[in-house]
Amino acid sequence: MYVYDEFDRTFIAERAEQFRDQVARRLSGELTEDEFKPLRLMNGVYLQLHAYMLRVAIPYGTLSSTQLRKIAEVGRVYDKGYGHFTTRQNIQFNWIKLSDMPDVLESLAEAGLHAIQTSGNCIRNITTDQWAGVAPDEIEDPRFWAEVLRQWSSLHPEFTFLPRKFKIAIAATPHDRAAIKVHDIGLRLVRNDAGEVGFEVLVGGGLGRSPFLGKFLRDFVPREHLISYLEAILRTYNAHGRRDNIYKARIKILVHEIGVEKLKADVEKEWERIRDGYLKLDDAFLADIRSRFVYPEYEPLEDAPEELKRALAADARFATWHANSVARHREPGYGIVTVSLKPIGKPPGDATSGQLDALADLADTYSAGEIRVGHEQNLALPHVRQKDLYALWRKLDAAGLATPNVNLISDMITCPGLDYCSLANARSIPIATAIAERFADLDKARSVGRLHVNISGCINACGHHHVGHIGILGVEKNDREFYQITLGGKADEDARFGDLLGPAIPYDEVTDTIERIVNRYLDLRQSESELFIDTVKRLGVEPFKEALHAVH
Amino acid sequence: MPYIKKGEVADDPYVRLGGDEPVPTDVPAIVSLEWLLAQAPQSLDSRNVPLGVALPNDKAESLLEPYLPRLSLVALDFPIYRDGRAFTQARRLREAYGFTGEIRASGDVLRDQFLFMVRSGFDAFEVRKDHDAKAFAKALREFSGFYQPSLARDGGFRFRFSPPFSTASKEGESDG
Ligand code: HEM
Numbered sequence: 236m237y238v239y240d241e242f243d244r245t246f247i248a249e250r251a252e253q254f255r256d257q258v259a260r261r262l263s264g265e266l267t268e269d270e271f272k273p274l275r276l277m278n279g280v281y282l283q284l285h286a287y288m289l290r291v292a293i294p295y296g297t298l299s300s301t302q303l304r305k306i307a308e309v310g311r312v313y314d315k316g317y318g319h320f321t322t323r324q325n326i327q328f329n330w331i332k333l334s335d336m337p338d339v340l341e342s343l344a345e346a347g348l349h350a351i352q353t354s355g356n357c358i359r360n361i362t363t364d365q366w367a368g369v370a371p372d373e374i375e376d377p378r379f380w381a382e383v384l385r386q387w388s389s390l391h392p393e394f395t396f397l398p399r400k401f402k403i404a405i406a407a408t409p410h411d412r413a414a415i416k417v418h419d420i421g422l423r424l425v426r427n428d429a430g431e432v433g434f435e436v437l438v439g440g441g442l443g444r445s446p447f448l449g450k451f452l453r454d455f456v457p458r459e460h461l462i463s464y465l466e467a468i469l470r471t472y473n474a475h476g477r478r479d480n481i482y483k484a485r486i487k488i489l490v491h492e493i494g495v496e497k498l499k500a501d502v503e504k505e506w507e508r509i510r511d512g513y514l515k516l517d518d519a520f521l522a523d524i525r526s527r528f529v530y531p532e533y534e535p536l537e538d539a540p541e542e543l544k545r546a547l548a549a550d551a552r553f554a555t556w557h558a559n560s561v562a563r564h565r566e567p568g569y570g571i572v573t574v575s576l577k578p579i580g581k582p583p584g585d586a587t588s589g590q591l592d593a594l595a596d597l598a599d600t601y602s603a604g605e606i607r608v609g610h611e612q613n614l615a616l617p618h619v620r621q622k623d624l625y626a627l628w629r630k631l632d633a634a635g636l637a638t639p640n641v642n643l644i645s646d647m648i649t650c651p652g653l654d655y656c657s658l659a660n661a662r663s664i665p666i667a668t669a670i671a672e673r674f675a676d677l678d679k680a681r682s683v684g685r686l687h688v689n690i691s692g693c694i695n696a697c698g699h700h701h702v703g704h705i706g707i708l709g710v711e712k713n714d715r716e717f718y719q720i721t722l723g724g725k726a727d728e729d730a731r732f733g734d735l736l737g738p739a740i741p742y743d744e745v746t747d748t749i750e751r752i753v754n755r756y757l758d759l760r761q762s763e764s765e766l767f768i769d770t771v772k773r774l775g776v777e778p779f780k781e782a783l784h785a786v787h
Numbered sequence: 788m789p790y791i792k793k794g795e796v797a798d799d800p801y802v803r804l805g806g807d808e809p810v811p812t813d814v815p816a817i818v819s820l821e822w823l824l825a826q827a828p829q830s831l832d833s834r835n836v837p838l839g840v841a842l843p844n845d846k847a848e849s850l851l852e853p854y855l856p857r858l859s860l861v862a863l864d865f866p867i868y869r870d871g872r873a874f875t876q877a878r879r880l881r882e883a884y885g886f887t888g889e890i891r892a893s894g895d896v897l898r899d900q901f902l903f904m905v906r907s908g909f910d911a912f913e914v915r916k917d918h919d920a921k922a923f924a925k926a927l928r929e930f931s932g933f934y935q936p937s938l939a940r941d942g943g944f945r946f947r948f949s950p951p952f953s954t955a956s957k958e959g960e961s962d963g
């Protein structure tokens with residue numbers, strides 16, 4: 236956990252106060268809606284179908300139990316008793332009144348939470364691996380760097396009115412859990428031949444109506460130059476990114492139009508000018524930030540303790556959950572527990588205030604008071620003693636938080652779609668619940684194995700459909716909801732976009748079609764260990780087309 | 788339209804000229820970029836009242852390089868509030884070219900940008916609304932510190948600048 240000091244606390248309290256004044260000026264008519272819009276967006280306030288929505292940042296996916304209780308409280312007091320976790324380590328509340336927003340932000344600030352730059356044409360919440368700091372194979376804790384970037388980007392004087400939003404993600408392990416290739420800038424922590432830590436930099440990734448994978452900009456930026464290098468990129472983008480058409484305003488389009496070589500030349504030239512100036516990170520500064528990350532005091536424990544072995548042997552449901560939801564921790568005797576927010580029949584990523592309170596208590600007892608949020612819209616308890624897993628599981632199970640479907644077909648990424656979103660063409664949540672119900676028999680889902688289904692209600696791709704093993708995209712045809720299906724997308728280090736299966740299908744046929752695709756895979760796979768994504772990779776989409784045609 | 792200089796509403800000493808008006812030699816003037824680029828830089832040396840130029844936000848500040856020593860002002864434009872290119876122009880004028888004259892914000896200049904503008908190197912403002920101009924000092928006091936440095940005057944990298952608006956900001960510098 237990063238512990239806020241007086242400076243951080245003052246900063247977010249002042250930000251909340253500033254927004255209170257802006258809301259007052261809007262409500263008095265001093266500000267027009269046009270003038271107010273960029274201000275509210277920079278504070279995470281969207282106007283949606285039914286009401287204003289507030290998007291609260293969960294910087295680099297780490298929450299303390301106190302913060303989680305605060306989120307639960309906001310849900311209970313100002314919303315309808317729940318919140319919705321997004322794919323970018325934020326939580327959204329869909330029913331907050333504009334006039335309540337200042338109080339909500341002030342209340343969040345008390346727990347060190349804020350909504351700064353969770354929306355708007357500025358540098359957004361920096362995201363990273365939800366297992367940061369506990370993954371066995373990471374170069375170093377990427378949250379440290381995400382915090383450096385949070386500080387650098389908060390109310391940046393020059394980069395707050397960019398052509399479009401700007402998203403940065405950091406990965407620190409060979410396996411990328413932060414989807415860095417679909418971000419405006421993707422950073423990968425690496426070590427060079429001399430053993431020094433630095434960053435590989437990708438630029439111009441993104442989904443939406445023109446999906447692109449990030450292109451390689453530099454293989455090694457020494458860590459002390461990270462800020463100057465990013466400023467050089469952002470400056471080039473701010474000056475040259477398109478402003479005539481919002482659909483062409485992301486940096487991915489600039490990269491596409493001028494080419495990555497030209498961008499690189501401009502960036503390198505600007506970087507050369509500033510790299511040894513005042514943006515160079517000195518050791519004292521880095522040490523200061525590092526010192527404010529506190530880690531739990533791990534006990535010296537052994538892996539696979541007797542208590543765990545006994546429980547696994549005695550309780551088959553526990554063993555199933557354990558195999559599905561517990562990952563290896565860097566410390567022996569500990570585990571990382573993923574808490575599925577995808578119970579069958581509920582909107583993916585939703586959590587009630589009661590569940591969040593229950594989780595906060597469990598985090599205090601079993602996970603050093605810490606909770607993580609990942610881009611798959613699940614939560615994690617990052618520091619659980621293996622000997623406590625059985626006790627923890629029973630409590631999670633009682634709270635409806637132990638569905639053992641992590642990475643299975645019912646663990647879908649889903650945007651709000653037509654149920655909440657003013658931009659939607661089609662519903663997403665009911666599609667997700669219908670598919671989950673079809674595969675409610677988790678034994679069947681398990682026999683299918685790892686399978687990521689991602690659903691977006693329109694081309695903006697909030698549900699990452701391009702990078703789902705199965706992607707489902709809502710489109711509109713003659714005022715009816717239709718869905719395009721793609722196969723073979725991936726968001727990790729081998730990221731690629733899925734290939735279109737064929738013509739779009741109507742709402743009523745989606746679940747059957749998905750089931751036929753899955754059955755087709757079961758027929759086609761070479762062995763039980765060949766994952767869906769690998770079968771698609773081996774054979775392409777062609778042999779799956781009949782799943783679509785069967786309905787016509 | 789209220790004009791702010793040194794943190795306060797003031798009289799604007801400059802006349803702003805359109806494309807083809809004759810440039811007066813006896814009063815401070817802000818000329819168009821086209822006019823400026825048509826002059827040889829040395830030909831401006833004989834002028835003994837201040838000269839400024841209006842730089843559109845899609846033109847590179849590098850065009851001004853040979854003229855900068857002879858310019859007392861660069862006016863940068865915000866055609867709409869959300870179009871933030873001039874922030875980069877201002878910052879580069881200060882940091883890459885060491886320009887110490889007036890950098891003036893013009894166009895859709897609203898209260899909630901003042902802080903960002905001052906920290907990017909602007910020191911004069913043509914403000915659209917009267918009550919925004921009156922709130923200038925208050926707007927600059929909304930934060931007692933910032934995370935990131937922006938102007939090159941500072942040596943080491945420090946994120947946590949405290950109080951950013953010392954009296955120095957009234958001299959056209961910011962951030963300390
Ligand atoms: C209901 C309110 C929402 C609205 C109005 C909204 C709107 C948008 C729009 C317009 C874009 C495209 C921007 C662009 O390409 O420049 C976008 C992108 C995105 N949204 Fe949302 N969104 C909403 C909710 C969500 C939720 C709930 C999630 C998470 C599940 C989410 C995650 C994302 C992500 C990850 C992207 C980036 C895709 C990319 O890389 O281009 N959004 N959103």
Ligand code: SF4
Binds near residue numbers: 651693698
């Ligand atoms: S993908 Fe479209 S429908 Fe879904 S939340 Fe984003 S903008 Fe709304």
